Amino acid sequence: MPRNLNEFRYMTFDVVGTLIDFESGLSGCLAEIAAEAGVTIDAEEALALYRAARYSDATDLFPDDLVRVYTIIAPQLGLPAEKAYGERLRDSARNWKGFADSRAALAELAGSYRLIAMTNARRWAFDHFSKELGEPFHAAFTADDTGTEKPDPAFFEKVFAFVESEGASKDDILHVAQSQYHDIGISRKLGMTNCWIERRHAQKGYGGTIEPEAFTEPDYHFTSMAGLADAVRQARG
Structure with a gap:
């Protein structure tokens, strides 16, 4: 069974494909x-x-x-x-627009967690994405900031170092993403708890995202950000 959603202090988010369509x-x-x-x-x-x-x-x-x-x-x-x-x-x-549920879900989740963006996009693009999403992030890491792209573990290590500077650890993070290749597989290998937002649940194939060598069963699985926000609401009573 996955950990209770109340146990996390942070949620880290893939942006392009998870929050931005x-x-x-x-x-x-x-x-x-x-x-x-x-x-x-x-x-x-x-x-x-x-x-x-x-x-x-x-x-x-x-x-x-x-x-x-x-x-x-x-x-x-x-x-x-x-x-x-x-x-x-x-x-x-x-x-580019956010998915219809992204902005409201992030605003709600920001009331309970520190939200961190983790995007392979450059900072100039992320600035537009963040504005589209309502500027919900406590911190953000882009390809310009990390010098690499997911699924490189080094990208995640930068985020781990940041939360450690705030007195936390990767165990305090729920990683939320739609890409099996860029996020879900590697987050599992790094010992994170993860949440798969299956944006293409009604479509075949992987669309614009590279297909993973193997499917990783996530700890949490929703087809929308609204589903995650609902689950958090229920967990908090």
Whole structure:
């Protein structure tokens, strides 16, 4: 049985994909470019192509890497391959929306826990995401801050050091994320208690997120942030 939700002092959050709907943001921008070019695209195909292009040896930090990714996937989607369109895709991150339940759930959870963002996005993008989410975080760690990306254990070690500076430990953290590959698997290996937010529960496949080598059964499992907030409310009576 997982630990009681009342036992944690912190919740750490993956941001892009868990709280921010990056798949809709990506596919929406690509659809706009396609409409201007007089073609149509399939959103799931676009996400699969994005995933294949994003996770290669030539990757840059996210979302800056979307410029490179666009030039790779554009010909496969029948889109114009000019760099300017890739820059447009990158800059669309400034307008990506949170999932419908993210902001309210985070506001409620912030009343009971210290919330920490853990994102592979660069700081410039995270600043927009945080504003979209209502600025709920006690602290935030981005790829710029850590010099690495999840699932690198070094990213998590930076967060462990921070909570230790506040007199706590990783045992005081519930790690919340949608990505099996970037978060759930590695958090289990590092001995954290985790919570899987299965955002794609009504869809097949892994969408824009890389598929893990093996599925990790989480300690907690919800299909929405609202589900987690409800569980916390019930645990606190």
